[in-house]
Amino acid sequence: LKVLVVDDDPLTRTLMSRMLARMGCLTACAENGLLALEQIMATPSPRIRTENEAPLTLEDAWAEEDARFSIVFLDNQMPIMSGLGTTRHLREAGRADFVIGVTGNALISDQKEYLDAGADHVLTKPVKEGSLKSMLEAAQARRLQRIYAAAHITPNS
Template sequence: MENVLHRKLQVLVAEDDSISSYLIEKILKQFNCTITHAKNGSEVVALCQQNPNIDLILMDVKMPYIDGLEATKQIREFNKEIIIVAQTAFSLIGDKEKAIEAGCNEHISKPIEQEKLMTIINRYFN
């Protein structure tokens, strides 16, 4: 699968686990991306309010202060266009549905597989 994007993407990695964040960044570096990090849901919402040019959020569902689903709901109040991909460590029955209901565009299980993430990015940005 081709990893080439037609423009530089602004990606927000919302992840409180540094190892997971590192692995996601390693995959994203193959694309033409500018990467910003947030470690909790409150930070994600604030960054999205400050920067309307963010194209994609990889949103960990389990984060401190405000979880990823609540952060998604808050973001959708002021930004309906941004692509939000929920990421969960333990994909249980109903997780995908809860993520979509909260306003996420997609759901992906951790550990994130490179091919799956590439497919999602290409679906929305190529």
């Protein structure tokens, strides 16, 4: 999976990137939300195709998915643009990227704020390897759903 890790702390970026690389991910990094937005917006937005749209070949559906990040891990507290601000910008632009908010605050209210901004899930720091694996599994399931829908394939058929 192609993953974007966004955190202003170079050590956190490095550690998360290494863990994700060990799990087979291709990682890219950004040190703030604005740089992350530039990278994300340069890729096509994920979407589920409708049944009325002409199907893609399976090869084209895979290529479309490979052109974007499967998952974006966004730290909340960053200079220039926070993770919350980045998430809001993505959702206001109609983007359906799989966004995982990452926060050092374990308070439910902080996590709810991230979810209300449009994050799909929230992880608290320090991020554990098991949590990353769970998020990658969820990202892969979403990715396969979009590929099957784009090619008009029903799974297990």
